[in-house]
Amino acid sequence: MSSVVETVTEVVLPILEEKQFELVEVEFVKEGKSWFLRIFIDKEGGIDIEECAYVSEQVSEKLDAMDPDPIPQAYFLEISSPGAERPLKKEKDFEKAVGSFIHISLYQAIDGQKQYEGILNEVTEEHLTLTYRVKTREKTVVFDRKNIAKARLAIQF
Structure with a gap:
């Protein structure tokens, strides 16, 4: 975690x-020539x-008011809601999402796929269990938590 993120969090x-x-x-990210502090x-x-x-x-x-300035470069401050596709980061986020439709991105592919969307069925300390559809069939997959790059709520169409 960057020192800017740590300081702003505090x-x-x-x-x-x-x-x-x-x-x-x-x-705290650079996009093009501009820096953005998003909370x-x-x-x-x-x-x-x-x-x-x-x-x-x-x-x-x-x-x-802080001296020295924790963010010496110019930046844009953005405060917002995480929105409908809220990221799942903390343990309680995952626990609240059980039964919800989510999107998962993986570091390493499982069955040739690095992204899955489906219903989060179970959360343990080491695994997530997801039910997803392949055409008309439902499949269940268990993910090792260490292999999950990102997870978020998703909108089901």
Whole structure:
């Protein structure tokens, strides 16, 4: 984890805890010539634009007051909801997603596939079990947690 992400996480957590918001993810990335500091937040029932604006103001004030500046380069601050396709990062994210339709990307292919979408059936410390469709048939696959590059909720069409 980068020092910027660690520092911002330390700054944002007390602000979110005060409002009973959840920190979903902090990322600091360069896209083209610009740097972006993205903070994804959520709460039961979802986050609205006023709540994002409040967190943005609070985080900006705290970061601007820090000396030395933890982010010396120019950047854009974005505070938002993780959206309908929320990433699954923490253990509780996976546990809450049991029974939901999810997307999984793997480091190493299983049966020639590195991406799967289906219903998350079971979560253990070492494995995830997913039921997915191949044409008209349902199949179940068990993933080793170490092989999962990314996981997120998905919209089923």
